[in-house]
Amino acid sequence: MTDPTTPTLPRINEPAPAFDAVTTHGRKSLADYKGRWLILFSHPADFTPVCTTEFMAFARRQEDFTKLGVDLLGLSIDSHFAHIAWVRNIKQTFGVEITFPIIADLDMGVANAYGMIQPGASDTSAVRATFVIDPNGVLRAMVYYPMPTGRSINEIFRLVQAIQTADAHQVATPEGWACGDDVIVPPPNTVAEADIRADAGYTYADWYFAKRSL
Secondary structure, X not given: OOOOOOOOOOOOOOEOOOOEEEEEOEEEEHHHHXXXXXXXXXXXXXXXXXXXXXHHHHHHOHHHHHHOOEEEEEEEOOOHHHHHHHHHHHHHHHOOOOOOOEEEOOOOHHHHHOOOOOOOOOOOXXXXXXXXXXXXXXXXXXXXXXXXXXXXXXXXXXXXHHHHHHHHHOOEOOOOOOOOOOEEOOOOOOHHHHHHHHHOOOEEEEOOEEEEOO
């Protein structure tokens, strides 16, 4: 029997849960981002130090995300007015302007749909969850961090680059891959293909492991 307190998580490579919510930039829905990549990320609360560092890091890399065709959308279970006050405070205190919208999810509708509420961590705050949604509205990646640990926005940027590269070239990317590194060629599907893999012009280690440059 399913435990009713267990959050229902969306699944990778399936449509992301639809939403329509109030944000600091007016109402936003998932449909508004059709044709664009979207990073939807939650934070536990406004006016908290770890969340503030994350928001500033996202803001500092926003132009880089934009160049990849990626929009940013934050969320917490705080009010619309709390978000506005926090954004203003970050600018006044740290000199960093937050120009992406933040969802005010007071009824936890979006947070519950995306499994951002983790009872083992908090019943009233969204954990540090990050969702990468592609231009077709399909969820491509999701990453969860515990409350005390700030995310690496550089790693999230690298993740999006890796997904986009894999899509564009039908390849995979190895551990720690960065843009410009060699990529992994998909393994052969037949014995005949495996037999000729060594002579296919790749950087060859074994029949199932070969790399190439882009």
